[in-house]
Structure formats: C-alpha cells, structure tokens
Amino acid sequence: MSTSSLDLARPRARIRLPRPRLPRAGARLLSPLVLLAVWQLAGSTGILPDRLLAAPDTIAATAVELIRDGTLPEAIGVSLRRALVGFALGAAVGVGLALVAGLSRFGENALDPPMQMLRALPLFGLIPLFILWFGIGETPKVAIVAFGVAFPLYLNTFAGIRGVDGKLAEVGQVLRLGRAALVRHIVLPGALPQTLVGLRQSLGIAWLALIVAEQINASSGLGFMINDAREFLRTDIVVLGLLVYALLGLVTDALVRSAERRALAWRRGFLAR
Amino acid sequence: MATRLSGPVTRVEGLTRRFGDRTVLDGVDLEIRRGEFVALLGRSGSGKSTLLRALAGLDSGTGGRLAVEGTVAVAFQEPRLVPWKRVAANVALGLDVPDPAAAARAALAEVGLADHGRAWPLTLSGGEAQRASLARALVRRPDLLLLDEPFSALDALTRITIHRLVLELWARHRPGILLVTHDVDEALLLADRVLVLADGRITHDSRVDVARPRHRDHPELLALRAALLTALGVTPEETP
Ligand SMILES: Nc1ncnc2c1ncn2[C@@H]1O[C@H](COP(=O)(O)OP(=O)(O)OP(=O)(O)O)[C@@H](O)[C@H]1O
Ligand SMILES: [Mg+2]
Numbered sequence: 379m380s381t382s383s384l385d386l387a388r389p390r391a392r393i394r395l396p397r398p399r400l401p402r403a404g405a406r407l408l409s410p411l412v413l414l415a416v417w418q419l420a421g422s423t424g425i426l427p428d429r430l431l432a433a434p435d436t437i438a439a440t441a442v443e444l445i446r447d448g449t450l451p452e453a454i455g456v457s458l459r460r461a462l463v464g465f466a467l468g469a470a471v472g473v474g475l476a477l478v479a480g481l482s483r484f485g486e487n488a489l490d491p492p493m494q495m496l497r498a499l500p501l502f503g504l505i506p507l508f509i510l511w512f513g514i515g516e517t518p519k520v521a522i523v524a525f526g527v528a529f530p531l532y533l534n535t536f537a538g539i540r541g542v543d544g545k546l547a548e549v550g551q552v553l554r555l556g557r558a559a560l561v562r563h564i565v566l567p568g569a570l571p572q573t574l575v576g577l578r579q580s581l582g583i584a585w586l587a588l589i590v591a592e593q594i595n596a597s598s599g600l601g602f603m604i605n606d607a608r609e610f611l612r613t614d615i616v617v618l619g620l621l622v623y624a625l626l627g628l629v630t631d632a633l634v635r636s637a638e639r640r641a642l643a644w645r646r647g648f649l650a651r
Numbered sequence: 652m653a654t655r656l657s658g659p660v661t662r663v664e665g666l667t668r669r670f671g672d673r674t675v676l677d678g679v680d681l682e683i684r685r686g687e688f689v690a691l692l693g694r695s696g697s698g699k700s701t702l703l704r705a706l707a708g709l710d711s712g713t714g715g716r717l718a719v720e721g722t723v724a725v726a727f728q729e730p731r732l733v734p735w736k737r738v739a740a741n742v743a744l745g746l747d748v749p750d751p752a753a754a755a756r757a758a759l760a761e762v763g764l765a766d767h768g769r770a771w772p773l774t775l776s777g778g779e780a781q782r783a784s785l786a787r788a789l790v791r792r793p794d795l796l797l798l799d800e801p802f803s804a805l806d807a808l809t810r811i812t813i814h815r816l817v818l819e820l821w822a823r824h825r826p827g828i829l830l831v832t833h834d835v836d837e838a839l840l841l842a843d844r845v846l847v848l849a850d851g852r853i854t855h856d857s858r859v860d861v862a863r864p865r866h867r868d869h870p871e872l873l874a875l876r877a878a879l880l881t882a883l884g885v886t887p888e889e890t891p
Contacts, residue, residue: 545731548709552725553745553787563744567735644735644771 432614437621440614449603454622456599457588460516461626464523465584471524472531472580473573479532480539480569481561490536497529501583502590509594519591526587527580534576538569571645574638581634585627658720660685660795660827661706665715667851668701675701677851678715685720685794686825690838692883693848699831700728702848703797706829721794728799728831730784732772739768742787758790759783761816763809777804782813789820796826800833814841818863835879839872840865847882855882 414434420426421433428436444450475493478485505522512518542565550560592601600619607615659682668676675698683689693699704710705717707725732741742755759768762782772780781804788796798817802810818841821828832838838845839859847855857878861871880886 545727545729546733549727549731549733550745551709552707552723553791554722554747555745559745563736564733567733570735644773646773 428613429611430613432612432617437614437617440612441618444615444618450618450622453598453600453603453619454626457592457601458626460519460592460599461523461584461588464520464588465527465581467520468524468527468580468584469531469577472528472576473535475528476532476535476539476573480536481565493529493532497533501526501587505591505594514595519588519596522591523584523587526583530579530583531573531576534579535569535573538572538576539565541572542568571642574634574641578631578634581630582627585623585630589623658685659683660687660721661717661719663706663715663717666702666705666717667714668698668705668710668712669714674851676705676713679848679851679853681846681853683795683827683829685827688821688828688830688841688843690830690832690842690845691848692832692835692838692845692879694883695833697848698851699848700799703799703829703831706795707797719795722791723795723797724788724791724793724826725797726781726784726788726799726801728803730772730780732775732780732783732787734772736772737768738764738770738772738775738783741772741783742790744787746790754790755786758786761789761820762786762813778806778809781805782809785813785817789817792824793826796821796828798828798830800831802832802834802837810837817841835876835883836867838879839875840867845875845879847879849882849884855879 417426417431418434421428421431421436426433432440441450475489479489479493480486501522504525505518508518508521512521546564546568547560550564555563589601592599593605596602596605600622604616604619607613607619661681661683663679663681666676666679666681667674679702681702691699691702701710703725705713706719707723708719732738733744736744739752739755739759742758743751746754748754756765756768759765762785764779764782764786767775767779767783772783775783781801785798785801788798788801802813805813814837817828828842830838830842842859845855845857845859846853849855855878857875859872859875861869865872867873
C-alpha cells in the first residue's frame with residue numbers, strides 16, 4: 379500500500395513507468411521484510427504454532443539440513459527431470475502440430491478442429507484416465523505435463539504463423555525465395571514472438587501440472603517430500619517445498635525472458651532497453 | 652541476350668482489375684522495352700500500385716493478358732524491410748550471387764547506407780528505410796525494375812543523389828524501369844517515357860527525347876509538363 383501512495387505523490391514516477399529506480403526498489407522491499415519479521419515473531423512467541431506454520435528460522439534450518447543430507451537436491455532432481463521431459467515432449471508435439479497446421483490448409487483442416495476440441499478438456503480432469511492408461515509410475519506425471527504444455531504452444535505458434543504480415547510474404551515472393559526459404563526467413567521468425575508468449579504460458583502450466591500430478595501419487599520428488607511431511611505435521615518441509623517450486627518457476631521464467639530478449643532484439647520495445 | 656536487347660521486357664494487353672464492383676484497372680495496354688525508363692503518373696487511388704503488383708506477379712485476380720520476360724525486382728511503396736533481419740541481410744535476402752554479403756555491402760554504400768548494414772530496420776528513419784528497400788531491389792540486377800514512389804520520403808538533397816544513382820545504375824545495367832511517382836518534374840527529369848493512368852487506363856503516353864542530365868527549365872520539358880498536368884486534370888496556372 380505504501381508504494382501506491384508514493385506513486386500518487388510523485389506523478390513523474392507514474393509517467394516514466396518502465397524503469398523503477400533503486401530507491402523505489404528499496405521501498406518495495408520494505409513491506410515483505412516487515413511481513414517476514416511479523417511471521418518470525420509470531421512463531422518465536424508461540425502465537426503461531428509450528429503445527430500450522432513453521433517460523434522462517436525453522437524453515438531455513440530445515441533447508442540447510444535437507445540440503446546437507448541430500449534429500450532436497452534429490453527431490454529437486456527428480457521433479458526437474460519430470461518437468462523437463464514432459465516439457466520437451468509437449469513442446470515438440472505442440473510446435474510440430476502448429477507447423478503442420480499453420481503451413482498448409484490440409485494440415486489446418488486435419489489438425490485444428492481436434493486440437494480445439496481437446497483444449498477444452500480440463501487438464502486435471504484427465505488424471506484418472508492417465509493413471510488408468512499409464513499406471514502410477516513416471517509416465518502419467520510426464521504425460522500430464524506434456525499435455526498441458528502442448529496446447530499453449532500449439533495455439534500460439536499456429537496463431538503466430540497465421541498472423542505473419544502478408545506484405546512480408548509478398549516480399550519473399552518477389553525476392554524469389556523458395557517455399558523452404560520463405561518459411562525459414564519470413565514465416566518462422568514472424569511467428570516467434572507469439573510462440574514465446576506460448577512458451578511462457580506453457581512453462582507456468584508445466585509447473586502447475588507437475589505439482590498436481592506429484593500430489594496424487596509419488597514415491598519421490600518434491601511432491602512426495604511435501605506429502606510425506608504433511609503426514610508428520612512438518613509444516614517447515616511443506617513450506618520449503620512450496621518455496622522450491624516457486625523458485626524453479628521463477629528461474630525458468632527468467633530463462634525464457636532472457637532468451638526472448640535475445641531473440642526479439644529487433645523489436646522496438648526491446649531496442650529501447 | 653543481344654538479340655533480345657530491345658524486345659519488350661513486359662507486355663500488358665487489356666489488363667483489368669476489379670475490387671468488388673469497383674473497376675480499378677479497366678483495360679490497360681502497356682509495353683516496356685528492355686532498357687526503357689518509364690515513369691507512371693496518376694492521382695492517388697488511380698491504380699498505380701495495383702498495376703505494379705500485377706506486373707510483379709503478386710496479383711492473381713487480374714483479367715486480360717500480361718507477360719514479363721526475365722527477372723523482376725520491386726521496391727514497394729512502403730519499404731517492407733523484414734524487421735527481424737539486419738539491413739544488410741535484408742538486401743542480401745534471396746540474392747543468388749557468389750558473395751551476397753559483399754554485394755549487399757556495395758549496394759548499401761551506393762545508396763549512402765554503408766554504416767547501417769548492421770542496423771535493425773525499425774531503427775532506420777523513413778528515408779533510410781526507403782533507400783535500403785531501393786538497394787534491395789537494385790542489387791538484384793533485374794530485367795524489369797518496378798519502383799513504387801521510392802523517393803517520396805527523401806529530402807530534396809538525398810533525392811537528387813538517389814536520382815543520379817538510379818540513372819547511373821540504369822545506364823550501366825539497362826533494366827526496363829517502371830517508376831511510379833506523384834512528381835511530374837521527377838518523371839520528366841528521369842524517364843524516356845511518361846504515362847498517365849486515369850480512369851483505369853493509360854490516358855497519356857509521351858516520349859521525352861531530351862538528353863540527360865536534364866534541367867527542368869528545358870523548353871521541351873516545360874511544354875510536356877503543361878501537357879501532363881492537363882492530363883492529370885490540373886490546370887498549369889494552379890500549380891506553384
Ligand atoms: N486489395 C484491395 N481490396 C480492395 N480495394 C483495393 C485493394 N487494393 C487496392 N484497392 C483500391 O484500388 C484503388 C487503387 O489503389 P492503388 O493502391 O493502386 O492506388 P495508387 O494509384 O497506387 O494510389 P497512391 O498514389 O495513393 O499510392 C484504391 O481505391 C484502393 O482502395
Ligand atoms: Mg500506390
């Protein structure tokens with residue numbers, strides 16, 4: 379709340395929106411720190427019992443311990459692998475289908491209607507089916523992630539390809555680019571910004587799908603660690619698991635963003651930075 | 652090649668184009684010889700760009716007959732640079748020569764953009780983008796060069812330089828040129844032949860047999876100028 383009143387008091391900061399300066403960043407750090415202190419205080423004084431929510435210092439100590447005995451790195455490794463494999467599969471399918479549908483009328487007629495129907499299915503409603511089909515090992519978890527990832531990438535890449543400026547396609551034609559060169563130099567780079575939007579959406583879904591899939595049944599990974607902790611009322615481990623999920627999400631998002639910045643350097647918006 | 656040197660590089664007979672129930676081109680007849688420099692005048696919306704698109708092979712909705720001999724290069728009315736390719740890569744795009752990069756560099760130097768090869772198209776000024784687009788067309792050494800108002804965003808000084816450059820390149824490689832312009836004086840300074848497109852047809856077609864470099868005060872040009880303005884529906888006294 380303090381930041382918004384600051385904004386109103388300084389109209390200049392409102393006009394020059396894109397670049398928050400350091401003092402403002404500092405001001406924005408203040409309220410989370412206060413919250414953290416209140417949380418710690420509530421924990422230490424016993425107002426907030428460990429059974430409901432462990433205090434920050436307990437969580438930190440648990441983190442150190444779980445890293446030292448290898449539990450946390452191993453759980454992260456397992457979950458990361460599921461996310462990556464599922465993501466890679468889903469991305470390959472989503473982008474691949476979008477290329478086929480985007481680059482030919484036949485492909486569009488054949489693929490787009492079923493894709494539009496499938497996308498209406500609720501992702502997590504599929505879990506029972508996936509368990510029936512794939513058992514309870516790694517496969518259903520990877521499949522859920524892949525399924526969730528494929529659609530945003532398909533939809534955005536397809537829209538990106540179809541949205542490529544027809545005038546640029548004409549340029550390709552008069553420059554006598556063949557079909558392959560037209561796709562490579564005009565169509566795919568033209569679709570890239572939209573594909574990257576899809577990539578960010580699909581990463582968000584990938585993590586969410588993984589978390590849900592790991593809740594249901596797992597004998598390893600972050601979800602297992604969290605579920606196991608719940609049975610022993612170890613809220614410190616539950617919160618730690620959540621923090622790790624959040625961190626992983628932030629890291630992958632940052633990776634995509636930096637890839638975006640490099641790949642879209644030609645855009646005016648990026649040029650300004 | 653030598654035998655075809657003065658044959659037509661394009662021949663158009665009875666070309667028509669309708670958009671809905673609007674007839675934009677209504678029986679255009681046009682022949683451009685190899686090495687001939689033709690300027691096309693016409694009011695805004697008279698169908699000049701439509702005719703050029705047809706000649707470039709970009710319009711499949713035309714009626715009548717249209718034949719083009721050899722290769723065509725186009726500089727569009729808007730520069731249409733591919734935004735995700737640096738300027739030099741735009742010029743070299745699809746270029747079928749042993750060293751496209753060197754050719755692109757040379758072409759950019761010719762239009763005064765030697766330092767902008769690594770720039771992104773969206774950072775160019777309007778005139779710079781237009782020159783880059785011109786370089787992209789010129790570098791192809793086409794048999795027919797279609798230029799759709801390629802000088803409209805240039806300042807007067809750059810325009811003189813680029814006029815000279817186009818004349819030089821034309822003298823050296825002798826492509827047929829169809830130059831669309833709004834500027835009667837520009838047409839008279841550059842072209843062998845000046846056409847006026849009005850009501851969907853070529854309503855005026857005159858030869859300009861004045862040696863280059865030309866000066867706009869040349870009596871023959873002044874006479875032609877008056878005739879062209881009349882053909883365009885402007886009384887000469889009205890213009891400054
Ligand atoms: N794809 C299209 N669909 C509908 N109408 C069109 C289309 N292309 C051109 N026209 C119409 O045809 C007419 C001629 O357009 P054109 O672009 O050839 O004009 P122009 O002579 O090049 O004009 P300017 O000098 O302003 O560039 C215009 O009235 C335009 O609205
Ligand atoms: Mg036009």
